[in-house]
Amino acid sequence: MNGMERLRTPLTWLYAPGDRPEVVGKALASGADIVIVDLEDAVAPHRKAYALAATVDLLADAHPVPVHVRVHSPLDIPTLAPLPGLCGLRVPKVTHATDIHRIAGLAPGLPLYPLLENALAVEHAYAIATAHPDVHGIALGEADLRADLGVRDDSGLDWPRSRVVVAARAAALPPPAQSVHPDIGDLDTLAAGCARGRAMGFLGRAAIHPRQLPVIERAYLPTPEEVDAAWEVVAAARTDRGALALPDGRFVDAAVVEGAHRVLALAARAA
Numbered sequence: 001m002n003g004m005e006r007l008r009t010p011l012t013w014l015y016a017p018g019d020r021p022e023v024v025g026k027a028l029a030s031g032a033d034i035v036i037v038d039l040e041d042a043v044a045p046h047r048k049a050y051a052l053a054a055t056v057d058l059l060a061d062a063h064p065v066p067v068h069v070r071v072h073s074p075l076d077i078p079t080l081a082p083l084p085g086l087c088g089l090r091v092p093k094v095t096h097a098t099d100i101h102r103i104a105g106l107a108p109g110l111p112l113y114p115l116l117e118n119a120l121a122v123e124h125a126y127a128i129a130t131a132h133p134d135v136h137g138i139a140l141g142e143a144d145l146r147a148d149l150g151v152r153d154d155s156g157l158d159w160p161r162s163r164v165v166v167a168a169r170a171a172a173l174p175p176p177a178q179s180v181h182p183d184i185g186d187l188d189t190l191a192a193g194c195a196r197g198r199a200m201g202f203l204g205r206a207a208i209h210p211r212q213l214p215v216i217e218r219a220y221l222p223t224p225e226e227v228d229a230a231w232e233v234v235a236a237a238r239t240d241r242g243a244l245a246l247p248d249g250r251f252v253d254a255a256v257v258e259g260a261h262r263v264l265a266l267a268a269r270a271a
Helices: 020-030 044-057 073-081 097-106 119-122 125-129 144-149 153-169 188-200 210-221 224-237 254-270
Strands: 010-015 034-038 068-069 088-091 113-118 205-206
Touching: 010 020, 010 210, 020 034, 020 044, 044 073, 068 224, 088 097, 097 113, 097 125, 113 125, 119 125, 119 144, 119 153, 125 153, 144 153, 144 254, 153 188, 188 210, 205 210, 224 254
Parallel strands: 010 034, 010 205, 034 068, 068 088, 088 113
Antiparallel strands: none
């Protein structure tokens, strides 16, 4: 695998339809941390072959921005896997760990990101997350999951969201990114949803339009108060006196220190 991964925690993952090279080009220049070329939902059936061919052309060279591909079919993978510009595969509709073994066999060593899009996948979240060393992250596909569960209110997805956050943490994977917000004109609801996602343990969010990127980034970057608190925790940990309490009553142990370092890593990208 080639491609230059950025030295900052990714917060924004921008989808672009594979059959529209001009849109993919704009996505690469948008400032997104990762661009996902979509060969699945964003491409009409009669355009799938063209989308694959255009993506092969795109990935003949590496790009400054990491490029992932959401495949339409496992049949796409042998064509895509050797390309120097490909940095990861988004694998839709994964339901079992065996799905991951099959995909990993088609693209050995390539980072895989399974998408959990139905009830069975959510039930198997930890097994999928730990199925193979090439799994680098998991996420929900909320549009299909809503349909599968018959959920009408957003709160109906709270349990699956928590489930995927816990599974990722238990598998020692990065926190999952939130699923897309489909209304590109409603940035207020996007911001509110990001704030809720952050509170639930998500880190970053997928987007379908560049105008969503600054909203997502602002929501997930730590506030100055959070940065100050993180520095206080890290400084206290340097005393090497074991667990201790800060002046404001917060208890500092290894997990708290790890969380403080994550905050400072995110703050560094803003600098």
